[in-house]
Amino acid sequence: MSGAPDGVVELLVCVKCRQGEPAEPEEVTRGARLHGALAERNLPENIRLIPVECLSNCTRGCTVALRGPGRWTYVYGNLDASHAPVLAEGALKYRDAPDGLVPWRERPEHFRKNCIVRIPPLEGAQ
Amino acid sequence: MSGAPDGVVELLVCVKCRQGEPAEPEEVTRGARLHGALAERNLPENIRLIPVECLSNCTRGCTVALRGPGRWTYVYGNLDASHAPVLAEGALKYRDAPDGLVPWRERPEHFRKNCIVRIPPLEGAQ
Numbered sequence A, B: 001m002s003g004a005p006d007g008v009v010e011l012l013v014c015v016k017c018r019q020g021e022p023a024e025p026e027e028v029t030r031g032a033r034l035h036g037a038l039a040e041r042n043l044p045e046n047i048r049l050i051p052v053e054c055l056s057n058c059t060r061g062c063t064v065a066l067r068g069p070g071r072w073t074y075v076y077g078n079l080d081a082s083h084a085p086v087l088a089e090g091a092l093k094y095r096d097a098p099d100g101l102v103p104w105r106e107r108p109e110h111f112r113k114n115c116i117v118r119i120p121p122l123e124g125a126q
Helices: A030-040 A081-096 A109-113 B030-040 B081-095 B109-113
Strands: A009-014 A047-052 A064-067 A073-076 A115-119 B009-014 B047-052 B064-067 B073-076 B115-119
Touching (some): A009 A030, A030 A047, A030 A081, A047 A081, A073 A081, A109 A115, A115 B064, A115 B073, A115 B115, B009 B030, B009 B081, B030 B047, B030 B081, B064 B081, B073 B081, B073 B109, B081 B109, B109 B115
Parallel strands (some): A009 A047, B009 B047
Antiparallel strands (some): A009 A064
């Protein structure tokens, strides 16, 4: 699901998200704030933070996706900048699960309640 | 986003979906019915139909994903077996868009109203 090297995972953050609020001139979007809060943290090794355009989950944003080679891709929603520590924790567990499948009970509560969708790796789909 | 050859796209169908209905013994799930309706059609060339496990979009199923090398991945929901023709039409347009981005007005109405999420190709994310 990704061209990143083995063992490296990507944390995609939609930086366009306004969580349904109207756009204002020169506004820093809520998605950009979430990305900023993550960028300020020292994310664990081999977790690449990547700002992306709209992930089309606008009604349940802010939105992130976790993906990596040979792993299930997971999309999570209903996030804001305050979730940066939870996202860092969840991304670490995802990184350490070779197929991206973190046991249910080990997932952060926000991940358990706000999974938007998951997509299998090529290896899982065929 | 996929290991399929260039020009080949994958249409993943969650065959576990019960659209929130209780499971019954030996039931053919609604997801399996949708997959069956697609399998009975002659899908256009280079569109691979692939049954998959739960895509975790259970509240808005049935669910499919379209993906291919170098393309945006799109997930659509609120589907049933009657949508097989629409899915075939949408998959064809997706196949013919090298990056998977079909112009808004050209997308089937169901796709416009029921996009669950989209995920950029690696090339778009970095």
